[in-house]
Amino acid sequence: MQFQDKTLIEALCINYQLMRNAYADIMENGSVKAVYRTVTNPTNGEIVATDFIGYKCKPSTQIFDFATAKIKSNSKDLVMTPQSRAELLDLSKDDDNGDSVKKLKELFG
Template identity: 40%
Template sequence: MKKSDKDVNNGALSYRSPDYFSKQASATWRKVVGYLEANLAVNRIDTYLVEMYCTQYEIYRNAYNHIQENGEVQGIYKSVQDYEGNIIGRDFVGYKRNPMTQIYDSALKNLTKIGSELGLSPKSRSELLEVAKSVPAEEASTAQKMSAFFSNGKEEIY
């Protein structure tokens, strides 16, 4: 049985990234799933959050690379023509923001939000630990509570 098959069977996240992921997103997937499995209680239901995190990370990296190559701003030029309509030069008009800076900013905000949901920031990890400490270890299971509820009060578990 492959590792990914075991993960599906026990409800854990699969270490195998989705087939449609790029190299960057797949590498991020392996790092994030490895960290989450080792440090936090995550389930297969969290897959969509990890997928969003990985794809947002790829968008963030692509936007950053584009900004590195082309700069945060780009010059705006107006063509100057002679009386026959031939372009004889360009006048500098000003600057405009590189649209990739908006994509970069949006991806960074999404990464922060999703990372917090997954417990990938120091603050969210400490909040998750506080919640885990406050839950009594011997609390009745949901099945026991439902059984008690439907047994017309014969067995009370709170």
């Protein structure tokens, strides 16, 4: 196993843990939170109203999305997806001029 592979595997594991933690937080606390705007009286600072203005995604949803994308990318780089394995098999088919061997060496150094 090459150093680059070890680094990719470590990154895959870290992002997997980030994804799990974010998912657990989403399941416990939800994925969005309500956002309110407080209106105050400019003369005395008294709260006049609290207006609902919508929903905002919690940070865990962004972490989940980012980690999921990185897992997919790392998995492809490590030839762990069906598509990447199919591409590897296509490259390994024998051809007359030896290009497939050159392409495999480029992929795996």
